[in-house]
Amino acid sequence: MKVLIASDHAGYELKEQLKERFGSEFEFEDYGTHSTESVDYPDFAHKLAAQVATTPNQYGVLICGTGNGMAMTANKHAGIRAGLCWSKEIAALIRQHNNANILVMPARFIPTETAFEIFSTFFSTEFEGGRHQRRIDKINL
Ligand code: RB5
Numbered sequence: 001m002k003v004l005i006a007s008d009h010a011g012y013e014l015k016e017q018l019k020e021r022f023g024s025e026f027e028f029e030d031y032g033t034h035s036t037e038s039v040d041y042p043d044f045a046h047k048l049a050a051q052v053a054t055t056p057n058q059y060g061v062l063i064c065g066t067g068n069g070m071a072m073t074a075n076k077h078a079g080i081r082a083g084l085c086w087s088k089e090i091a092a093l094i095r096q097h098n099n100a101n102i103l104v105m106p107a108r109f110i111p112t113e114t115a116f117e118i119f120s121t122f123f124s125t126e127f128e129g130g131r132h133q134r135r136i137d138k139i140n141l
Helices: 009-022 041-053 068-074 088-096 112-122 131-137
Strands: 002-007 027-030 059-064 082-084 102-106
Touching: 002 009, 002 041, 009 027, 009 059, 009 112, 041 059, 041 068, 041 102, 059 068, 068 082, 068 102, 088 112, 102 112
Parallel strands: 002 027, 002 059, 059 102, 082 102
Antiparallel strands: none
8 A cells, every 4th residue: 555654854753663664564655854954844744735635545644743734734735634643542533533534643742652553553444434424524615
């Protein structure tokens, strides 16, 4: 399965750790950044979100310090449902209830092992549909 992934400088290390840990199971397409040099998170979130929004069944992962900048930016794109996650329970729920197509993680506030659990849970949990589809249909303005 192909997964688009991007981070700013605050999320760079976690991005690399995720690629290393899950690289044998997932094909990562890395949208940057490529070092810990300071960058602006919207540049990366916009590029990745535009691609996810226009590619059927495509999922992405965004990482910054708090996760909020990435989530705020990605959710400006129609069709993007980017969910900020700090536990595996939330990772399951943003798939089951929100049909999230972008997983966002706050690198500065979660241990690496938690990030790995979140990633695994997100990509092994299905959308439940039903009443949740009705609610998702009401998101876009
Ligand atoms: C970078 O210092 C930090 O502001 C960024 O990673 C993120 O937390 C923004 O939402």
